[in-house]
Amino acid sequence: MKLSAKVEYGVRAMAVLAFYYQSGPFPLRKIAEQENISLKFLEHIFFKLRTSGLIFSMRGTRGGYMLSRPPAEINIGDIVRAVEGPITPVDCLSENGTDPCCHRKEGCLTRQVWEKLRDKINDVLDDVSLYELIDFKSTHIK
Amino acid sequence: MKLSAKVEYGVRAMAVLAFYYQSGPFPLRKIAEQENISLKFLEHIFFKLRTSGLIFSMRGTRGGYMLSRPPAEINIGDIVRAVEGPITPVDCLSENGTDPCCHRKEGCLTRQVWEKLRDKINDVLDDVSLYELIDFKSTHIK
DNA sequence: TGAATTCCGACCAAACAACTAGGGTATCCA
């Protein structure tokens, strides 16, 4: 029941982008330095974030990444799902019906528990936006 | 963000024990057959369930396992934590303070999100007891 | 005794996670 390091890094990196939103494209190298994350590793994460449409990129000497929506419109759940894929506490809930547990949708006793769990996890993660994250920072740190 | 197969098996096996509660010790081999789980693998799982105090065992020819409390007093969260250990969405939340994220408890922006996530997961899992699981079965299947 | 059962430690193979390496390509600016 763990999130991966990729997700942690992804969220922290996106928080940086949120903080510098409206300052033009922000280079990955700086994020890597600020957050002490391997640049090469971050590249992989940002590939997923970009193909998920959460950010866009600009190449060249003054290039970098930018959020494609305002921080208030990007929530943690978006980032988690972009980096890790859809949240499925047990394989039984994913759509490829190749597992023996789910022959009978009615008969799987535990299924409804896992469904509720999945929904609640999504709820929590979708309830916090990047804006709230950096707003907390501004209030308590700066 | 996945539960392990151990947890799935553990919950299903505990549901069987709940169903045969008050019928004396129930042998692991029968559970393995009913639920189509490797007996040897189940042994590992039941070691954890036993040392966590959720079940007790009786050796010998008519031995087996029994719930140590009524089904209504054992919830899914108990089983998950017994088999997988405490739920910690990110390592940052576990108590060994060896990670770089948590020098400053106040400054970790994302920490409160993960804390809320952890709490909600526990809430969902603690909200369903074995009794409710097998009661659902009795109502809809039998 | 012998069969059925729990208990216990070691072992193993495959998958996964967390990086790392290194080059390729596009773009920008001077």
Added chain:
DNA sequence: TGGATACCCTAGTTGTTTGGTCGGAATTCA
């Protein structure tokens, strides 16, 4: 135009976890 910078892509490496097996010892009961 040319070099600097940044993004893009493939693949390998290393260590841990997961899921599972094996063999055997201890215990109980008929």
